[in-house]
Amino acid sequence: MNIRVKYLFSGIVQGVGFRPFIYRLAIENSLTGFVQNRSDGVVVEVQGKPEAIKKFDSRIKKELPPLANVVNISKKEIPIVDEKSFQIISSHKDKQASVHITPDYATCNDCLKELFDPKDRRYRYPFINCTNCGPRLTIIKDIPYDRINTSMSKFPLCPECRKEYEDPSNRRFHAEPNACPVCGPKLSLLNENGDQISCPDPIESTIDLLKKENILAIKGLGGFHLAVDATNTDAVKRLRSRKFREAKPFAIMVKNIEHASKIAELMPEEKELLLSAERPIVLVKKKLKTVISDAIAPGMANLGIMLPYTPLHHLLLEKFDALVMTSANQTDEPICIDNNEAVRRLQGIADFFLVHNRDILVRCDDSIAIVAEKKPRIVRRSRSFSPKPVILKDSYPNILALGGQLKNTICILKENCAFLSPYIGDMETPQARDFLHESISLMERITECKPDLIVCDLHPGYYTTQVAQKMAGENVIQVQHHHAHIVSCMAENNISGDVIGLSMDGTGYGEDGAVWGGEFLIANETSFTRAGHIKYFLLPGGEAAIHEPWRIAASLLQDIYGPDWKDIAKKLKLVPDKANLSLLDTVMEKKINSPYTSSLGRVFDAVSAILGLRSKVSFEGQAAMELEAFFTGKTDLSMPFSILEENNQYVLDLCPMIKDIVERRLRGESLEALASGFHISLVQAFMAMVEKIRKKTGLNGIALSGGCFQNRALLQKSISKMKASGFEVFSHHLVPTNDGGIALGQAVCAGARTSKK
Numbered sequence: 001m002n003i004r005v006k007y008l009f010s011g012i013v014q015g016v017g018f019r020p021f022i023y024r025l026a027i028e029n030s031l032t033g034f035v036q037n038r039s040d041g042v043v044v045e046v047q048g049k050p051e052a053i054k055k056f057d058s059r060i061k062k063e064l065p066p067l068a069n070v071v072n073i074s075k076k077e078i079p080i081v082d083e084k085s086f087q088i089i090s091s092h093k094d095k096q097a098s099v100h101i102t103p104d105y106a107t108c109n110d111c112l113k114e115l116f117d118p119k120d121r122r123y124r125y126p127f128i129n130c131t132n133c134g135p136r137l138t139i140i141k142d143i144p145y146d147r148i149n150t151s152m153s154k155f156p157l158c159p160e161c162r163k164e165y166e167d168p169s170n171r172r173f174h175a176e177p178n179a180c181p182v183c184g185p186k187l188s189l190l191n192e193n194g195d196q197i198s199c200p201d202p203i204e205s206t207i208d209l210l211k212k213e214n215i216l217a218i219k220g221l222g223g224f225h226l227a228v229d230a231t232n233t234d235a236v237k238r239l240r241s242r243k244f245r246e247a248k249p250f251a252i253m254v255k256n257i258e259h260a261s262k263i264a265e266l267m268p269e270e271k272e273l274l275l276s277a278e279r280p281i282v283l284v285k286k287k288l289k290t291v292i293s294d295a296i297a298p299g300m301a302n303l304g305i306m307l308p309y310t311p312l313h314h315l316l317l318e319k320f321d322a323l324v325m326t327s328a329n330q331t332d333e334p335i336c337i338d339n340n341e342a343v344r345r346l347q348g349i350a351d352f353f354l355v356h357n358r359d360i361l362v363r364c365d366d367s368i369a370i371v372a373e374k375k376p377r378i379v380r381r382s383r384s385f386s387p388k389p390v391i392l393k394d395s396y397p398n399i400l401a402l403g404g405q406l407k408n409t410i411c412i413l414k415e416n417c418a419f420l421s422p423y424i425g426d427m428e429t430p431q432a433r434d435f436l437h438e439s440i441s442l443m444e445r446i447t448e449c450k451p452d453l454i455v456c457d458l459h460p461g462y463y464t465t466q467v468a469q470k471m472a473g474e475n476v477i478q479v480q481h482h483h484a485h486i487v488s489c490m491a492e493n494n495i496s497g498d499v500i501g502l503s504m505d506g507t508g509y510g511e512d513g514a515v516w517g518g519e520f521l522i523a524n525e526t527s528f529t530r531a532g533h534i535k536y537f538l539l540p541g542g543e544a545a546i547h548e549p550w551r552i553a554a555s556l557l558q559d560i561y562g563p564d565w566k567d568i569a570k571k572l573k574l575v576p577d578k579a580n581l582s583l584l585d586t587v588m589e590k591k592i593n594s595p596y597t598s599s600l601g602r603v604f605d606a607v608s609a610i611l612g613l614r615s616k617v618s619f620e621g622q623a624a625m626e627l628e629a630f631f632t633g634k635t636d637l638s639m640p641f642s643i644l645e646e647n648n649q650y651v652l653d654l655c656p657m658i659k660d661i662v663e664r665r666l667r668g669e670s671l672e673a674l675a676s677g678f679h680i681s682l683v684q685a686f687m688a689m690v691e692k693i694r695k696k697t698g699l700n701g702i703a704l705s706g707g708c709f710q711n712r713a714l715l716q717k718s719i720s721k722m723k724a725s726g727f728e729v730f731s732h733h734l735v736p737t738n739d740g741g742i743a744l745g746q747a748v749c750a751g752a753r754t755s756k757k
């Protein structure tokens, strides 16, 4: 007796070879029926012997195509019908959707083999792809994900490509971006004015130009890169001066994993991450002497490297050990995607442009990840990760969270899925603000979600707060910055209820109007209380202090030494020559434009200045990163701190630690010892705080979040010490610990608040 079973699969099940996979399984088990893409998932009906269906069923999960991500399977037995075969039925669009759009993935090994096979019809064709690899999100106009709804719609398939596309047994069956040299996109080379240069092979010419120290703008998967030869210091320096980018490290693309191992000390987990289909930039420890120019990451112990992820990259990197591949934009503006836009916006930076005619429709910067405690952690979640949802344990109403101000991403919550947008960046320029609006409409479109609730930060001055208020009026939900950080960490770890939340951060608007950033919270998804914080200190001149960390150091020295601070500052050579110290004294005394802060990020800045590493910063986090670079871990220095109790809150005073650092520095102790001692003592201070909070509340779970935990030394030491003391510790893996993760926390917080009403 035959039976018939109907399945509905949702999640990432389209454009990843799911239908041919089901087709093959059905045929192999002699089942009849059909498979069909719908906008709410993939529907499968199979009919045959119960044992055969059982076999079919058990193989689905075991043999899933590599890029598929099934979130839900519903299945029920239905009446049998009269049919003879198994078929793939064409897509059909209906209203309700829960099909997830796939991110873009790196060129797979099967495609690479063809790329370098002289006998293959796609030999050296830079747009080779299949159902397991290639562009997805970045070429999408609308859903469902069919060729007609992508920027490939303008390339009619040639007969050979069509045959592959329509053959269920072919690995290019319904590979929407399928193309070949006959029918697909083509490269061209442009001069600095955007005029096409006639050349037989734009790739050969590009390689030639790069060898001659030129700066090339190269159109990639989610946007343009600016490229120079990474082994050529003159070329790297030219790029720096043209981009007005003094010191911020450039990411490099390295030929292959063997070369990467020559440039950096790679742990097995880092190798795995570099080689993953997501191909993020991985921040790794650079080796001392390498072929790579020192101008790429001056003063840093880490280097951001990635491996080629498009066929074009593979062809270019054949001739180089490594290329600088940095997002093509003017400082603080979003990455360029359109050919004309690139020529216009990169005028004066790029010497030549290597472009193609497959339009990029969605901006997607390279993602960045680190490995800490042997686990990958995403610190910028964009290409190849977005818009893959973070799966939550609870379901919520439709919510749009707009995030914060810096390193921003937005989040759409729909049922139990949190969809984070590609990286948007700092909301400071008109271009970035346009990009925010672009991202809102993109995310609403691809998730088919009209939000019922709009969430933003508490900061009245953030652009995202203003947008949210315009969208939702009085109904806007606001979530405190550091609470959002902690809820973000809880959400991705699928935990709920009260935890001790350590939000160690740069800047966030506090409920008392101060700049928070060294917070010990007792938090759950809906609310928090402040159990403790780092003792407030003055941020003299506000923003000015953030750009010139010596001012923060001055403020802390003044707290410690009173009026004598200037003598100490002089001995430390802390103050730049032209600085007007009596003016600074007045600013501090009268608190002119000088907020109080509890920010740990700013303490790092101050320590970095005291150690003479940096009195001015040219990018956010620079001082802290340079300080981390001196961490060796080889120390048993334990520096003092104190904890006071005020208004039922524990106040962590780090001034004794700063004082100790000053005195040791003046005695000539090494940077390595002091930087290591500072990290380790800070973790001891965290421990003292969390022990007090545990004693008071009985809470044993700790969530770590905030930008400071991008510091691997701080993160690893915190986790290991806390675990050793019996705490259960949660940290970020899937979403950034920095402000790129707060939209998730905002969304879940708003969802939890409304569900609990």
Ligand code: ZN
Binding pocket: 107, 108, 109, 110, 111, 112, 129, 130, 131, 132, 133, 134
């Ligand atoms: Zn492929």
Ligand code: ZN
Binding pocket: 157, 158, 159, 160, 161, 162, 179, 180, 181, 182, 183, 184
């Ligand atoms: Zn073709």
Ligand code: FE
Binding pocket: 481, 485, 505, 506, 507, 508, 706, 707, 738, 739
């Ligand atoms: Fe933050």
